[in-house]
Amino acid sequence: MIRDARVFQTDFVPNDVVHRDTEINHLSSVLQPIADGDPGTPAFLHGPSGTGKTCIAQYTVEKLREQVISLNTQYVNCWENHSRFKVLYRILEGLDNTFDIHRQSTPTDVLIDRLHEYDGPRYVIILDEADQLTDKELLYELLRTQNLELIFIANEEIKFFAELNDRLASRMQTCARIKFDSYSDEKLIAILRDRIDWGLEPGVISEEQLNEIADQAAGDARVAIGTLRVAARIADGSGASEIKPEHIQSAVSEAKTEIQQKTVEKLTDDQRVLYEIITEHNAICPGDLYEAYTDRVEDARTKRMVRNYLQKMEHYNLIKSRGENRGREYIAVP
DNA sequence: CCTCCACTGGAAGATCGGGAAG
DNA sequence: CTTCCCGATCTTCCAGTGGAGG
Numbered sequence: 001m002i003r004d005a006r007v008f009q010t011d012f013v014p015n016d017v018v019h020r021d022t023e024i025n026h027l028s029s030v031l032q033p034i035a036d037g038d039p040g041t042p043a044f045l046h047g048p049s050g051t052g053k054t055c056i057a058q059y060t061v062e063k064l065r066e067q068v069i070s071l072n073t074q075y076v077n078c079w080e081n082h083s084r085f086k087v088l089y090r091i092l093e094g095l096d097n098t099f100d101i102h103r104q105s106t107p108t109d110v111l112i113d114r115l116h117e118y119d120g121p122r123y124v125i126i127l128d129e130a131d132q133l134t135d136k137e138l139l140y141e142l143l144r145t146q147n148l149e150l151i152f153i154a155n156e157e158i159k160f161f162a163e164l165n166d167r168l169a170s171r172m173q174t175c176a177r178i179k180f181d182s183y184s185d186e187k188l189i190a191i192l193r194d195r196i197d198w199g200l201e202p203g204v205i206s207e208e209q210l211n212e213i214a215d216q217a218a219g220d221a222r223v224a225i226g227t228l229r230v231a232a233r234i235a236d237g238s239g240a241s242e243i244k245p246e247h248i249q250s251a252v253s254e255a256k257t258e259i260q261q262k263t264v265e266k267l268t269d270d271q272r273v274l275y276e277i278i279t280e281h282n283a284i285c286p287g288d289l290y291e292a293y294t295d296r297v298e299d300a301r302t303k304r305m306v307r308n309y310l311q312k313m314e315h316y317n318l319i320k321s322r323g324e325n326r327g328r329e330y331i332a333v334p
Numbered sequence: 335c336c337t338c339c340a341c342t343g344g345a346a347g348a349t350c351g352g353g354a355a356g
Numbered sequence: 357c358t359t360c361c362c363g364a365t366c367t368t369c370c371a372g373t374g375g376a377g378g
Contacts, residue, residue: 102353324341328341
């Protein structure tokens with residue numbers, strides 16, 4: 001049933017993206033000066049998850065590479081590299097300039113200096129999940145570095161700007177802002193159909209089932225593609241010759257828990273204990289939570305550290321917090 | 335109204351872990 | 357081997373917030 005599993009990977013960038021023309025054109029025009037050897041304008045892409053921001057950024061930069069002979073590019077995910085050091089490291093990595101940099105012995109200042117010294121070809125950097133950066137000042141440093149072309153990606157525009165100080169916010173105002181809206185069902189279906197043409201045997205999924213997937217995904221292409229992939233796998237595993245409604249039903253929930261499971265695996269032991277306690281309760285107040293945690297764990301961290309863990313887990317969308325101060329409760333995300 | 339106190343999150347400093355230098 | 361140094365992690369301290377209960 002599955003011909004090519006690659007097209008269902010979350011980081012797959014299609015050769016031809018056909019459902020985001022406006023956004024692609026906008027971004028291309030922002031980057032166009034680079035093709036003429038001039039500095040471009042930084043870009044800021046924002047919109048809900050699964051709306052193609054990352055995909056379009058990578059696709060457009062790839063097209064630019066075809067036009068410009070000497071061009072360096074790098075993709076940095078700030079979720080995975082949220083510290084100042086890691087982001088700078090990844091950026092220098094894109095220039096093959098890290099052979100003598102080691103976390104332990106190289107101060108971050110040296111990384112900044114080295115980046116400032118860079119005078120090679122123009123360097124396009126995609127900073128994905130830029131709102132996850134702990135040290136936003138780094139954005140300022142990057143913006144004033146010669147030869148860098150920056151593409152920032154974040155989910156919520158307003159929230160992102162609210163977290164910046166005035167100086168940085170006004171500097172960021174100069175970015176070309178490109179908004180990504182949720183996909184309509186028709187567009188989601190068109191996207192799915194592209195992937196199906198490449199990835200699945202012909203005729204294994206009906207129009208009706210496609211509609212169902214698009215409906216469940218609620219505008220999120222990542223969820224739609226994930227659901228399709230899991231549904232195909234389930235159908236294949238059960239020996240069916242085509243994807244049936246029941247395959248989709250189990251795929252929807254499995255696709256969601258699959259993502260969650262991956263995140264839980266990334267937690268430390270202490271964090272996982274906290275997560276388990278929260279999932280065992282409908283809602284739990286901080287005091288009880290900390291007590292339960294100290295009971296289960298040998299050598300417990302302090303309350304302050306636990307608050308950091310909880311914040312992190314909320315960021316990962318594993319738990320939610322409700323209420324403030326005294327009324328605070330923690331709830332597991334279903 | 336006021337006081338108490340559980341809770342939050344910022345700031346500053348201590349500690350950990352591990353590569354480099356001696 | 358030891359010593360030095362760094363970022364990351366963790367603790368300590370604390371000001372601020374707002375609900376509970378006189």
